[in-house]
Amino acid sequence: MDNYLSRFLSSALLFIALLSSPLALASGSGHHHHQKTASAVGQPAEQTQATKTIHVTMTDNMKFYFQEALNIAPGYTVLFIVKNDGKIPHEFSIGNQHEHKEHQKMMRKMPNMRHEDGNTITVDPGKTKEIVWQFNGEKEVIFACNIPGHYEAGMHHRMTLIGK
Ligand SMILES: [Cu+2]
Numbered sequence: 001m002d003n004y005l006s007r008f009l010s011s012a013l014l015f016i017a018l019l020s021s022p023l024a025l026a027s028g029s030g031h032h033h034h035q036k037t038a039s040a041v042g043q044p045a046e047q048t049q050a051t052k053t054i055h056v057t058m059t060d061n062m063k064f065y066f067q068e069a070l071n072i073a074p075g076y077t078v079l080f081i082v083k084n085d086g087k088i089p090h091e092f093s094i095g096n097q098h099e100h101k102e103h104q105k106m107m108r109k110m111p112n113m114r115h116e117d118g119n120t121i122t123v124d125p126g127k128t129k130e131i132v133w134q135f136n137g138e139k140e141v142i143f144a145c146n147i148p149g150h151y152e153a154g155m156h157h158r159m160t161l162i163g164k
Contacts, residue, residue, distance in 0.1 A: 039094065039095050039096075039099060039118075039119050039137065040095070040096045040098070040099065040137045040138050041094060041095055041096050041099075041135060041137040041138050041140075041141045042094070042133055042134050042135045042136045042137045042141075043118065043133070043134050043136070044118035044119065044131075044132060044133060044134075045077045045132045045133060045134040046132060047079055047130070047132050049077045049132070049134065050077045050078060050079035050132050051076060051077055051078075052068075052072070052076055052077070052078045052079070053068070053078070053079045053080075053081065054066055054067065054068045054070065054078055054079070054080050054081070055067035055068065055080075055081045055082075055083070056080055056081070056082045056083070056092060056143075057082075057083050057085050058082065058083065058084045058085065058086060058090040058092065058123065058145070058155075059085050059086050060086035060087055060088060062145070062150055062153040062154045062155040063154065063155065064092070064143055064145075064155070064156075064157045066157070070159045071162055072135055072159070072161055072162065073135075073161060073162050073163045074135060074136055074139070074161050074163065075134070075135070075136055076134070076135050077132065077133070077134040077135075078132070078133055078134075078135070079130060079131075079132050080092065080130065080131050080132070080133065081128060081129075081130050082121060082123055082128065082129050082130070082131065083123070083127070083128040084123040084124060084125055084126065084127055084128075085126075086125055087125050088125060089114075089122055089123065089124050089125065089147065090122070090123055090145045090147065090150065090155070091115055091120055091121065091122050091123070091144070091145040091146055091147055091150075092120070092121050092123065092129075092131060092143065092145065093115065093119060093120040093121075093143070093144050093145065093146055094119045094120075094131070094133050094141065094142075094143060095119055095141075095142060095144070096137075096138055096140065096141070096142060097142055099119075100142055100144045100146055100151065100156070103115070103120070103144075103146045104146045104148070104151060107146050107147065107148055108148055111148060115146070119131075119133070120146075122147075135161055139160055139161045140158065140159075140160055140161075141158075141159045141160075141161065142156055142157070142158050142159070143156065143157045143159065144156040144157075
């Protein structure tokens, strides 16, 4: 009887452990995770992998100026050298429309948050920063600044990858 009871208890504990582990995973993943790098349009890469460099200037009239043509094919790794010519901070973020919408929701909840992760850099006035990106996802890519109000004021640029 003792043996039966202990077997019952240990299987009950195992059952509880199995039940709670997916819950633990689910609550952990949503928690203030600003290191998000997975994107539908590609992934961050190392500078040594870059085969193309594109200079970008950002201004307070809510525009991105790309100094080189955006002739980017699937699989290309690009070094973006991004300068903020304005007087307020701006972001340079790479994603699709859905990812930018989610990013904007988060920014509105935490207005003082600065985004520095695999697909976003925040550049202070007068400064220059770099981001390296490999394009290997969806053909349509959007570059955006998701600081509250900026995207809505026109600070986004749509690009379609070249080729098939
Ligand atoms: Cu901006």
